[in-house]
Amino acid sequence: QVELVESGGGLVQAGGSLRLSCTASGLTSGDFALGWFRQTPGKEREGMACVTGRTVDTYYSDSAKGRFTISREVAKNTMYLQMDSLRPKDTAMYDCAAGSLAEVCTMTPRFVGRLKWTEYSHWGQGTQVTVSS
Secondary structure (H helix, E strand, C coil): CCEEEEECCEEEECCCCEEEEEEEECCCCCCCEEEEEEECCCCCCEEEEEEECCCCCEEECCCCCCCEEEEEEHHHCEEEEEECCCCHHHCEEEEEEEECCCHHHHHHHHHHCCCCHHHCCEECCCEEEEEEC
């Protein structure tokens, strides 16, 4: 059974930084992807970044590119999202998710142009990020 637990959200001023963590358990195959998504009320869930299990390939959305960095610490089964130069429009509930195939992080963005949250089968409880102006 896959379990994801996020932490690290909070309130920060515009221009500040936060690091989100997602600790995963139950991922027994190397062929998986971990991703960060965010959602605000009334808007579709947006995929921000992802990383694959075995090859550690990464993908960033245009919203994340240049400001956010995704990484994994294999020994701790933990994924991070370092968020710098935060803006008020980054305010959202951030979720980490696991997909059972690495291609949801590599092939889907290549052909669709974005991450598809429907391809991720396991989700954490979410952590709120609020950026004040």
